[in-house]
Amino acid sequence: MPSRTGSRPGADEPVGAATAAGATEADDPEAEFLAVLGQRVRTMRAVRAMSRKMLSQTSGLSERYIAQLEGGQGNVSIILLRRVALAMGVRLEDLLAAVESPPDWPVLRDLLQKANADQIAEAKxxxxxxxxxxxxxxxxxxxxxxxxxxxxxxxxxxxxxxxxxxxxxxxxxxxxxxxxxxxxxxxxxxxxxxxxxxxxxxxxxxxxxxxxxxxxxxxxxxxxxxxxxxxxxxxxxxxxxxxxxxxxxxxxxxxxxxxxxxxxxxxxxxxxxxxxxxxxxxxxxxxxxxxxxxxxxxxxxxxxxxxxxxxxxxxxxxxx
Ligand SMILES: Nc1ncnc2c1ncn2[C@@H]1O[C@H](COP(=O)(O)OP(=O)(O)OP(=O)(O)O)[C@@H](O)[C@H]1O
Ligand SMILES: O=C(O)C1=C[C@@H](O)[C@@H](O)[C@H](O)C1
Ligand SMILES: [Mg+2]
CATH class of the missing domain: 3.40.50.300 (P-loop containing nucleotide triphosphate hydrolases)
Known part of the structure; x- marks a missing residue:
């Protein structure tokens, strides 16, 4: 369970603006990255049937902050993103992955981590x-x-x-x-x-x-x-x-x-x-x-x- 101590980030101030005014996702790879990240948070929260309110309560982030993050408008800090990941029970690396992984990826990763050298050689x-x-x-x-x-x-x-x-x-x-x-x-x-x-x-x-x-x-x-x-x-x-x-x-x-x-x-x-x-x-x-x-x-x-x-x-x- 993540710690809930401290103030709620983003409760009053807007999340750091990551894109220059007027920039669209298509011409700004950083904006695109934030949009994909936000989409992943939204999808993983939905898969877990968590409301924004529930995620806010478990992560300690404000609902408004989470909404901005999910909308791809927030340049969230790595520590806050870690709290979001922990609260949803997902791996931070899955939120940040550069490319979409196949659906079997978490299972394969788990198997590989437990496999011995011979099994890995055979799998390869x-x-x-x-x-x-x-x-x-x-x-x-x-x-x-x-x-x-x-x-x-x-x-x-x-x-x-x-x-x-x-x-x-x-x-x-x-x-x-x-x-x-x-x-x-x-x-x-x-x-x-x-x-x-x-x-x-x-x-x-x-x-x-x-x-x-x-x-x-x-x-x-x-x-x-x-x-x-x-x-x-x-x-x-x-x-x-x-x-x-x-x-x-x-x-x-x-x-x-x-x-x-x-x-x-x-x-x-x-x-x-x-x-x-x-x-x-x-x-x-x-x-x-x-x-x-x-x-x-x-x-x-x-x-x-x-x-x-x-x-x-x-x-x-x-x-x-
Ligand atoms: N026992 C040894 N075996 C190999 N080289 C040796 C030995 N003792 C001394 N040397 C000398 O070390 C040098 C090794 O240089 P060499 O260019 O072959 O290394 P390298 O691994 O190709 O380096 P690089 O990554 O810079 O290309 C040579 O001048 C060689 O004469
Ligand atoms: O050891 C290294 O990091 C390197 C050695 C060179 O042979 C080159 O491969 C390159 O300069 C990097
Ligand atoms: Mg050489």
Missing amino acids: RVLSGAAAGGEGPAQRVALIGLRGAGKSTLGRILAERMGWTFVELNREIERENGLSVAEIFAIYGQETYRRLEQGALRRLAERPGPMVLATGGGIVAEPVTFDLLLSSFFTVWLKARPEEHIHRVREQAAKGLAPTRMPDSDNALREIRGILVSREPLYARARAVIDTADRTVAETAGELTGLVESHLGTGHRRGA
Whole structure:
């Protein structure tokens, strides 16, 4: 039961005006968002046979405020909207969803939250229409990890040894769009870059033939893209210590080999530690991991080749 203490917001003053005078929903996406939100509140209240008065009593918001919210005229605060959601017994995220969900969505969500990893894998296989059975992607290896992990260095060596094609995802994105990664980020921002990354990966996943793919460090940031990578490639996480990531990228930058510099500030180490900690659970979804810390390129290249050969079974190396 939500708290009913405190004054009733919106009892005397109008809800914050969200739209400029004269703006219509059609030409104002924010007004449209508020209209959809209001419609959802009204529908969910009606489904629960709650009058505005009842919702007002349970949520602590005035009836007038609720009417404005439902009419799409109120830019409600997140805390007040949370009270409305709690009072109706709906999830806040369902009120705010960017797209309308199918009617079965709440049931499926509930089942997924209780499912184990095998059940989720099976559900994904069925829903994506993937063929039954199989050992997953053969002769398709992707390398993930933070900048300086060794994805390009080891990827190139592995491809050479196996006689496979080597592809750098970032170079593919640059080729397809005629702009450098840095330019795409600067001009269009992260969201556009992630969309282009997903498109490029989808095309590579469909391209036939054995392949080693070196990805960009941030590929784990977009769940759909990362899932596509995991399901289309035997994915290996290359690990190193934060200090090594920084040292390696700086060394490459000094030689003019790295496309962008690692920040020089004292905060660089703290920053890279933070990124690594936040990405570790995602990188850990890879099928295998190789720790490159305190090891030579020859050592980790040998381990990676052995790992891929044992994944494939013996005899896959060109000329073997
Ligand atoms: N054990 C190791 N395994 C791989 N690389 C190592 C190792 N030890 C040192 N290095 C060096 O670390 C650097 C790794 O750079 P590389 O460009 O391959 O990383 P990357 O993961 O592709 O980075 P980015 O995300 O910036 O493209 C190379 O200069 C390589 O020689
Ligand atoms: O680690 C990252 O967040 C990134 C690494 C690069 O390879 C690019 O993918 C992009 O600059 C983001
Ligand atoms: Mg690289």
